[in-house]
Amino acid sequence: MGKPVRLALLGCGTVGSEVVRLLHEQAADLAARVGAPIEIAGIAVRRPNRTRGDLPVDPALFTTDALGLVKRDDVDVVVEVVGGIEPARTWLVEALRSGKSAVTANKALLAEDGGTLHDAAAEGGADLFYEASVAGAIPLLRPLRDSLHGDSITRVTGIVNGTTNFILSAMDATGAGFTEALEEATALGYAEADPTADVEGFDAAAKAAILASLAFHTRVGADDVHREGITEVSAADMASAKAMGCTIKLLCIAERGPGADGAESVSVRVHPAMIPRSHPLASVGDAFNAVFVEAVAAGQLMFYGRGAGGAPTASAVLGDIVAVARNRLAGVHTASESAYADLPIRPMGEAVTRYHISLDVADRAGVLAAVAGVFARHDVSIATVRQSGRDTDASLVIVTHRAPDAALAATVGELRGLDVVRSIASVLRVEGGQ
Template sequence: MSESNATTEPLRVALLGCGTVGSSVARRLVEHPEEFSARVGRPLELVGVAVRDLDKPRDEAGLDRSLLTTDAEGLVTRADLVIELIGGIEPARSLILSAFEHGASVVTGNKALLGEDGPRLYEAASEAGVDLHFEAAVAGAIPLIRPMRESLAGDQVRRVMGIVNGTTNFILDKMDRTGADLADVLAEAQQLGYAEADPTADVEGHDAQAKAAILASLAFHTRVATSDVSCEGITAITSDDIRTVRRMGCVLKLLAICERVERPDGTAGVSARVHPTIVPRSHPLASVREAFNAVFVETELAGELMFYGPGAGADPTASAVLGDLVQAARHRVTGARGPGESAYAQLPVVPLGDVRTRYAIRVDVEDQPGVLARVATVFGDTGVSIESMIQGIRRSDDGLAPLTIATHEAAEGRLAETVERLRGLDEVGTVSSVLRMEGL
């Protein structure tokens, strides 16, 4: 190929999946080819779109239907750049590996696959000398992955704490503002399209769990799989929990928390967890409303950084995908390479039982003299320090009074022992909830 042809020959783009995000990506490529050509330095040509059903109407994508194919395997073999928007583990993994084998760089938003098998994909891309980009895998349109991989490459990240699931943020925010029950707000979220018909991945925390694995791997240069991330969803949260948190001057958020921690033997390790978290209303994450995402990053040199924006939706996610596509295409034109896996630190993942944080425990106790002293004794015996106790009004139906106990920082294992012993006290009716606190 002559030099002039090399600068004008289109780069072939294959799109795997044409759902809401895929349709938005395809439409932008079809409607604005001159913009991409100017930004990349060569034209981008959409050579095919792999779909499951050829007969499904796709007018919104503005596609020439001759581009549609059910032969995804064949499509990836004739592309320079592959966009994978199928999701899930298979066939996405096999198609991405095939794309690498045939010399194509890949853009994906597949958090589940990256969380489960990221190292294998990194290795395959490296061996093939191509790029793997995945900005859309975490926090939608928010530029987060590239700053973590590149802008902060010379800094040391201490902690990443963020709202990375819009569905649960919408639910908890609405419960906080209206006092409604979780089931009612979840039904509204489904009607508005914020939650799927089966919301399990969101409300049980699994979506955020995979994203936390990706963030922890990038932040601490250590391989962290989804299975390494402790996960607790929001299904047990009640309107009583929300009211208790409000009385504390705080809000409740489902947070992904990844941090560099000190292990019991004094060496460094990594903690990655997802759970409902009490956050003071003065904290930047407390003001994140509706279905928005936000990630708070603490570093040694840059200090505290906040990344905020829409974490889902067709067009915002397409923005992240297309940004990666332009980056990968530029590398093809210039012969450059994007960043690969950085796992040199190889820090051990610390089990949840060794992680230290603060807690708010809500129990129902008998409204009698000496009860608070007996409760405090349990905390003293297990080595968990109490910061404050707030007792509510005695209920007329069972004679019990709600008691909220806020602790100083303690190990998760010690706290679990404390809760178990509280349940064994005759004066304690129930342990209604145990919530972690951050940012205080």
């Protein structure tokens, strides 16, 4: 056995506690895999005297001085599971610039300012690993970064937020509305007391930025991601999706291809969408995550599993710890970023997609012709129309062929001004079909 690899653990909440427990329970196996024991040099927390049950750790290891712990000479690896932008960014930059490897699960920081962390890692010649930042225990980021490094990835489509997937799955299964499904998710512990980050798509957008950055060798930040949440998805939308043989999922979609000017570019978006029940992502239920990757040589690949929770996330953190510890002993480090392509980000208006539009219209002659004329003026082709009448009103459901999102949005905008259109009940994108 070589000299022990010593860790500074920043944070000891749900994930941090599981990391400590797994390090203790699997100490012998981990040492055998690494080639040296892994020891905890210290644990930075806000309340060092807080009771932590039967956590197998010496209370003397707890400290409130996270930066001081990071700077200690006897620390080899810094593990950050606190979250947020600051002070986590300061801690990690300090560690990386000083040549200490870093493992983090901080998706928000990576999406907002991952470039600063990657630059610090390159400056210090240190490892930066972050498998736990997306999709929990699912081995996803390392295959994108390493296993598929010799291939060209063209598209990544994923369900990367367990809370919203549970809500939409419940709505699909029971016919419940969004509010009722959210209440169930909260009661079962799938949703936070403040679910905004999940239901408004912020969490998924951060993960989409990380996935796109790795897949397309381009720095993509959270601000580059078009984001829509699921709060407007209704029971009627879900019923309409069922009638089409579809279901509704909150998808992150990252694509590489030519933009409007023909130049290669990247499009990244998060929004609810109808997908056919035959699509591999349609059967992903409960709070599970799944990511569908399309590459030129490898074809279609699917990654599936639990995307959140203390134990699954800690499993991914531990995998990174083993990897960086091995590198440490070998005296090498792995490049954490490949951003050579530096492709421009395509605006949402250039994304090519399909729309499902539900209209309440006057039930009289000429309505369909007036509505179809709006689509024709914006060069949007109609795929299907379904109409049902009731007294003086009628419901009109239109599904389009693929078109630029800007043209589709302009079509909806003009429809709102038609005197024969009483209201637009819903607008949803349709993915995964022709």
